[in-house]
Amino acid sequence: MSILSPTGHLGFTPIERGSFDLGVARGPDAIVADSGSCDIGPQPLGADEPCSPEDWQRHDLELMLLAARRLGVPMIVGSASDSGTDRGVNQYAEIIRGLAQRHGLAPFTLATIYSEVGRDEVARRLRHGTRIAGLDGRADLAPDVLARTDRLVAVMGVEPLVHALDQGADVVIAGRSSDSCIFAAPAIRAGFPEAAAYYLGKVLECASFAAEPFMGKESIIGTVTRDAVTVTAMHPGQRCTVASVASHAMYERANPFFEHVAGGVLDMTDCRYEQVDERTTRVTGFTFRRDAIYRIKLEGAGKVGERAVAIAGIRDPYTIRNIDAVVGWARAKVGERWGEPGARYQLYYHLYGRDGVMGPWEPERTVGHELCVVVEAVAPRWEDAEIICALGTRNLFYARLPEVKGTAGTAALMMDEVLRGKPGYEWTVNHVLPLADPLELCTIKTEVVGA
Numbered sequence: 001m002s003i004l005s006p007t008g009h010l011g012f013t014p015i016e017r018g019s020f021d022l023g024v025a026r027g028p029d030a031i032v033a034d035s036g037s038c039d040i041g042p043q044p045l046g047a048d049e050p051c052s053p054e055d056w057q058r059h060d061l062e063l064m065l066l067a068a069r070r071l072g073v074p075m076i077v078g079s080a081s082d083s084g085t086d087r088g089v090n091q092y093a094e095i096i097r098g099l100a101q102r103h104g105l106a107p108f109t110l111a112t113i114y115s116e117v118g119r120d121e122v123a124r125r126l127r128h129g130t131r132i133a134g135l136d137g138r139a140d141l142a143p144d145v146l147a148r149t150d151r152l153v154a155v156m157g158v159e160p161l162v163h164a165l166d167q168g169a170d171v172v173i174a175g176r177s178s179d180s181c182i183f184a185a186p187a188i189r190a191g192f193p194e195a196a197a198y199y200l201g202k203v204l205e206c207a208s209f210a211a212e213p214f215m216g217k218e219s220i221i222g223t224v225t226r227d228a229v230t231v232t233a234m235h236p237g238q239r240c241t242v243a244s245v246a247s248h249a250m251y252e253r254a255n256p257f258f259e260h261v262a263g264g265v266l267d268m269t270d271c272r273y274e275q276v277d278e279r280t281t282r283v284t285g286f287t288f289r290r291d292a293i294y295r296i297k298l299e300g301a302g303k304v305g306e307r308a309v310a311i312a313g314i315r316d317p318y319t320i321r322n323i324d325a326v327v328g329w330a331r332a333k334v335g336e337r338w339g340e341p342g343a344r345y346q347l348y349y350h351l352y353g354r355d356g357v358m359g360p361w362e363p364e365r366t367v368g369h370e371l372c373v374v375v376e377a378v379a380p381r382w383e384d385a386e387i388i389c390a391l392g393t394r395n396l397f398y399a400r401l402p403e404v405k406g407t408a409g410t411a412a413l414m415m416d417e418v419l420r421g422k423p424g425y426e427w428t429v430n431h432v433l434p435l436a437d438p439l440e441l442c443t444i445k446t447e448v449v450g451a
Helices: 017-025 043-047 054-071 086-102 119-127 143-147 158-166 179-189 194-204 242-249 317-321 323-338 382-394
Strands: 002-005 030-036 075-082 108-114 151-155 171-174 220-224 229-233 258-261 264-267 272-277 280-284 287-290 295-314 346-352 371-379 411-413 424-434 443-449
Touching: 002 017, 002 179, 002 194, 017 054, 030 054, 030 086, 030 179, 043 151, 043 295, 043 424, 054 075, 054 086, 075 086, 075 179, 086 108, 086 171, 086 443, 108 158, 119 143, 143 424, 158 171, 158 179, 158 443, 179 194, 179 258, 194 220, 194 229, 194 242, 194 258, 194 264, 194 287, 242 272, 242 280, 295 382, 317 323, 323 346, 323 371, 323 382, 346 382, 371 382
Parallel strands: 002 030, 030 075, 075 171, 108 171
Antiparallel strands: 002 220, 108 443, 151 295, 220 229, 229 280, 258 264, 264 287, 272 280, 295 371, 295 411, 295 424, 346 371
């Protein structure tokens, strides 16, 4: 069984048409794409809005839909519209209906899978003694954390997707889904072992990120047998090599050998990689272990406040050498008027040119000849965030350093204004919930679409 993966995040930027068409010409058995990610931060989930323009999303859905209907194979999209909320599922379903009408497509079955979870439902389970364990060092979910959560989604495994395909779905638009599970589901339904199916999903989830040289948004094809997975780059200038495929298996992993999904874990410890031809790699040796208790991941986000942003540049070598003292001065001047950061406000200084990307995890602290300082303030009211951000930025000019004798050489503003950002959100829920039935938090609907 072969599956075409055209993009690692549908709609984030448009799919590249050339390699997609080459992949379609190979006659895959399904066309599958993920459309969501935690990489975009908690704001799209908390605010329930997409981070991608609908025109780009429609472009990608149209390419996939027309190709899948022409081939007569399933089309599956997971984590609809970036965060996989019910709004996102409804948005994509409406786009599919519109495209079917516009192109006069023959009738087909559209399945929608909803996985947004009400806060009351989670609270009910907590009251009944269900332990909702935290991930990555978080404490178990507590009522006060749940109370400041605006929206939650359950990250579905393969079972809802398999169920939708069993109901005759030709096109599946799913809510928040495990990236690898949307690819594994049709393979598991077709009878392939879970280990091979989940590895197929792992290697296809980000499309051409598993190939070299780097080219985003290009298509790849994965083929599964009972004991092996082969993956081939579709762009003529790309190759799926032992190095590129093995490195992608380690991508975004706390442990490079394990991929945890709802119901079990894919173990890649003993994987063997073999170069089949110039653009294809074959993988064997994976195993899959079922968990004793079936758990799904819950993701939740809550609003922290309104955000204000300002940008300053610093080039003076002495000021750069003392940048921590400069920032300390600016923070202190804000603190004199607003008190210590906390419930009233939060204030951040992002120092691009030193550690603006990685922050405290930056191993190389060498500073160049200039710094960009992005000042970010968050407060319950926009008016307060704006004032705090302005105060925290302008005081970069006035930091009192021992050897400064004049007014020149401090900071330069890119613009003399404070910019209004989208509201600030935080991840409140990153926990696992035990389920008696893998389908119990999902709602699956089917309808016939087309002329």
